[in-house]
Amino acid sequence: KIVANLLAFSRQSAISIESADLNGILEKTLFLIGHKLELQGIALQKELESGLPSVWCEADQIQQAIFAVLINAIEAMPEGGTLTVKSAGVVDDATGGTWIEITITDSGAGIPNEVLPHLFEPFFTTKENGLGLGLSICRSIMAAHHGRIWAEPRESRGTVFHIELQ
DSSP: OHHHHHHHHHOOOOOOOEEEOHHHHHHHHHHHHHHHHHHTTEEEEEEEOTTOOOEEEOHHHHHHHHHHHHHHHHHTOTTOEEEEEEEEEEEOTTTOOEEEEEEEEEOSSOOOTTTGGGTTSTTOOOSTTOOSOHHHHHHHHHHHTTOEEEEEEOSSSSEEEEEEEO
16 A cells, blocks of 8 residues: 555656546545445535536546545544535636635544644655655645645634635
């Protein structure tokens, strides 16, 4: 697993871009984690905006990035909680272009402010057995798709991850 993650992180291969339904990718990914949510007593709240335009992406890579963020959110709630997944169209004021934004919100303990600037750095981890590659790979995937990913603490409790694609 370690070698596979290192290879995936270091590999800079060309991606195969196709038109894809981001809500469809979200639904497939949520299906994959459904059993884990049940086992941990995590309630899922889905708010997927209908009629969103397709995005040009490599669906498998986008699914991998979403999956990694969802697993981190689940791990942040070992005693259960609420996972909220939303999708929406967002207009970029600077360019007038439309982005599709996915937000993944957990009700876990949250990420300390001193950790936030390092969250996407390779090999940075706060997990006892973590490698620190998951979110680095997510950022690389988003960059390869001219997208964005960032995290911010919630005012009450937990963390919100934002993923944007055009």
